[in-house]
Amino acid sequence: MQLFNFVRILASMAELTKTLKDAAYITIGVGVIAWQRAQVRRREVEQQLRAPRQQLESQVVEARDQLHKLAKDIEGRLEPVVEQFEERLPDPARELVVQARQVAKGARQQLTARIGGAAA
Numbered sequence: 720m721q722l723f724n725f726v727r728i729l730a731s732m733a734e735l736t737k738t739l740k741d742a743a744y745i746t747i748g749v750g751v752i753a754w755q756r757a758q759v760r761r762r763e764v765e766q767q768l769r770a771p772r773q774q775l776e777s778q779v780v781e782a783r784d785q786l787h788k789l790a791k792d793i794e795g796r797l798e799p800v801v802e803q804f805e806e807r808l809p810d811p812a813r814e815l816v817v818q819a820r821q822v823a824k825g826a827r828q829q830l831t832a833r834i835g836g837a838a839a
Contacts, residue, residue, distance in 0.1 A: 783834065787831070801816075801820070804816075805817065
């Protein structure tokens with residue numbers, strides 16, 4: 720009888736071991752599937768966000784180009800007026816205005832380079 724009980728205990732331990740292994744394999748499998756689903760969802764979200772980002776970038780480039788054209792247009796219109804103003808000034812004042820315009824031109828070029836470099 721004791722031998723029969725011992726064999727039965729060994730059999731139930733083997734079943735328990737098999738059940739625990741199966742549970743571990745199932746847990747690992749579910750974890751792998753969850754990980755794969757998360758990766759698929761991440762890729763889907765990246766694709767969904769890519770199109771609006773590209774559209775926004777193209778709109779920014781277009782707006783920057785329009786602003787640059789507008790600035791050139793305004794500069795072209797103001798240049799003759801400023802030159803006429805300079806001609807009417809006394810020599811010391813004219814020199815100051817010329818220096819100020821040169822400094823402003825340099826600052827404008829730096830700003831244009833930075834804006835163009837940051838967006839490109």
